[in-house]
Amino acid sequence: MAGLLVAEDPETAYLHALAAKARANRNGLIREACGETAYAAGKFRDALAEFRAARRLNGQQHYAPMMADCERALKRPEKALAYDTPEIRAALDDAGNVELSIVVAGARRDLGQAEAALRLLETENLHSASRADWVARLRYAYADTLLELGRREEAVEWFHRTVAVDGNGQTDAEERLSTLGG
Numbered sequence: 001m002a003g004l005l006v007a008e009d010p011e012t013a014y015l016h017a018l019a020a021k022a023r024a025n026r027n028g029l030i031r032e033a034c035g036e037t038a039y040a041a042g043k044f045r046d047a048l049a050e051f052r053a054a055r056r057l058n059g060q061q062h063y064a065p066m067m068a069d070c071e072r073a074l075k076r077p078e079k080a081l082a083y084d085t086p087e088i089r090a091a092l093d094d095a096g097n098v099e100l101s102i103v104v105a106g107a108r109r110d111l112g113q114a115e116a117a118l119r120l121l122e123t124e125n126l127h128s129a130s131r132a133d134w135v136a137r138l139r140y141a142y143a144d145t146l147l148e149l150g151r152r153e154e155a156v157e158w159f160h161r162t163v164a165v166d167g168n169g170q171t172d173a174e175e176r177l178s179t180l181g182g
Helices: 010-023 028-040 044-058 064-073 077-081 086-091 094-110 114-121 133-148 152-165 173-180
Strands: none
Touching (some): 064 077, 064 094
């Protein structure tokens, strides 16, 4: 039930996941569900605790981008940077590595290091022909970072490139373009 509700009602989904956790506290899949639903509901401290428990139970690292994002949401960007290790990178698939780069770049921006954020995003496949959701999020993060650095024309171009692959509405790139007059 948590999986069915997470997109439309994350709070209720989280309650369902907690009910499952009450019955099977030592199950990594259930702890992962608790983490994902808490994350969707904006309960970042709870999500981080659940992801840590799931990782302890099953040894998987694919939660790392969400864990790093929880640290950012909790105003601890320096802790988000700690997830960017060769060991974690090696355990993630391509999409997971891109997601981690997006979060780490955001943490760099939180720390006033926009140039470092841009360099990190440029290591990823910004020109991918894929229409996967991560492509739109990557291009959006890149455009937003360019804008922060005062590179408006380039940012407008990359917001347009985001719109071109954002069929699932993952970003507000169209709205950003309308406010930028692009």
